[in-house]
Amino acid sequence: MTSIDWEDPFCGEGNNCFRIGTDTDDNAYIAVAGxxxxxLTDTREALRHLILEIKSGKADHLL
Incomplete structure (x- = not known):
């Protein structure tokens, strides 16, 4: 079984908390806290690209 190194939960307003994790095989993970x-699993590169797109405002219409 893969060992995932989870970051501390990130919480927005209310109970919208999620966690980001990585493993030694260069995979990235996003999960609802708990x-x-x-x-959700993908590569670290894909996770980096997703975060950059969100930061640039390209996902604001989804919020």
């Missing part, structure tokens, strides 16, 4: 057993 549901780390069922994360």
């Amino acid at each position: 549901q780390e057993g069922t994360p």
Whole structure:
């Protein structure tokens, strides 16, 4: 089983908390805090690209 190194939870307003994690195989994980057993998985590069796109405002219409 892969060992995931989870960051501290990031919480927005209310109970919208999620966690980002990585493993030694260069994979990245995003999960709702408390549901780390069922994360969304992709490469670290894909996670980096997603975060950069969100920071640039390209996902504001989804919020």
